[in-house]
Amino acid sequence: MTMAPTKQEIAEVNRLRYEELRAAGQELTPKGLPEATALDGAPIAPDAVISREHVPSGWYATVRLRRGEALRIVDGLGRSSVSLIGWREEDTSERINCADTVKVQWSAAISKGRVILSDMGRVLLSLIEDTSGAHDLMVGGSTPASTLDAFGTPSRNTQENFLAAATKIGLSLRDIPPCVTFFAPVSVDAEGRFLWNPGRKRAGDFIDLRAEMNLVVVLSNCSHPLDPARPSASGPITLIRHRAPPPAHDDPCRTTSPEIVRAFAFTDRLYA
């Protein structure tokens, strides 16, 4: 007769599995991540470009991306930070989830080869090219209060940009989740304080985000609230929507870890 496992035996099995996943996620996976894209790397073939747009400092853009398309965000002057939120087009209750993004990848730092997850265990965006690797998932964008503190006068800010963009597509304040901010070199010191690493911003930095579902994304081009160079820290950005090459079977973003392989399997099922 076999005895059912006791609570303690189940706990021991779960702990061992957790330790194995942690070791893989924090030791093996980072070694397998691709090198950062060179500033002059990854040219887009002219016939792959769908549209191109310049967003002035302080402003926002709403972009619809079909699954398989990519959005290149270019920080030409190296002075911008770009905050992003997004929803699945067919069901906007599914949206970017920064907490699951860092938890599933065992890392608050994302770079080329990493992905951004939705709250439904699916992949929203893949970082297929990235020259920077300095992005923030913890602090969020600027707000009316943070810009008033910094500039002494009300200024354009990410929170109001997100609200305006969400409202224009029938959503509201309730639909604005925590955001990711690209070209925002934030790290955490041993005491938990946030640090800004200005040496990690360069003119011409860019990132290519491949949509893994049909999406609506909003990009806000406002200085990050920790950027000490404000208010001069700003400049226009360029957005290039383009057709990304179809992912190969060993696509780096799709194969980094067992967790990510599962997230893509669940995403692909939506479109199977």
Add this chain to the structure above:
Amino acid sequence: MTNPAGPLSISDSSGAVYSHDIAAERPWSRVLKQGQTLRIIDSGGQQAVDALLYCADDPAERYSAQDTLRVQGSAYIELGTRLVSNKGRVMAQITADSCGRHDTSAGCCSCESNAVRFGEETKYQHACRENFILELSKHGLTKRDIVANLNFFMNVPIDPSGKFTVVDGISAPGNYIDVTADMDVLFVISNCPQVNNPCNGFNPTPIRVMIWDPPKA
């Protein structure tokens, strides 16, 4: 904030206007009036408590983890932390803490994220988001109202390199945290059912919540 081991205004458990044990894995919600203090007691130790706050008058205004961390300038919830809303207002403050380490970056567990993290066989296990959805539905709120939450008694160190790990909880049986409301807030809790990582010591246990009125002037 000079009294990390004890409450500022509540000297013992007497005089509470409300006391309730939340069973392991269950949700709870209640409106805290401005000035009231909610004590959350980790009765058995090593139990993560997921929490969300909404402005009682207008729940579109709610707790914002990113605004809270930006205003504080650091990554963890501790004694003195002001819990900031998505409109930049202070909703509540941490007024006592006998544990010392709480998280607001790791979110809550869900069936869907468990399936990604731990394998598809864990999809059909109870999770915090199931609790939040059901509890919020009593107040006319839905999944879209679930934002990044607080994780009391959950230990999630973030390495300078970005490494992000849920490790064993450091709270001992009886550890507590006090949250004092700066406005009328709907306070929603999921007593975390997670058994796949160390946040509950692989064994979810009951917690106690108690509420005190503000001290008489």
